[in-house]
């Protein structure tokens with residue numbers, strides 16, 4: 001779960017949630033457009049989004065080579081496992097709370 005301002009702008013929501021896999025375990029089909037964004041602390045990420053609806057379908061972080069991140073909402077599965085870690089807590093909207101036992105990384 002990421003509360004950074006860039007994720008807020010990308011998702012149009014107040015935080016983003018992603019799941020990550022080793023790239024060799026990910027198969028990509030169909031078309032996707034790319035957008036490279038520089039994050040709050042200078043790291044670059046390449047976002048791939050659907051050319052029809054604009055939804056982010058997966059992305060890769062320069063700081064994590066060999067890893068593919070998929071926005072959890074893309075699965076449209078309310079039973080998807082909950083996030084285990086949270087970052088950029090200093091940018092969290094104060095009304096965002098969770099009952100999860102979640103590891104705060106910043």
Ligand SMILES: [Zn+2]
Nearest residue numbers: 002003004007
């Ligand atoms: Zn973020």
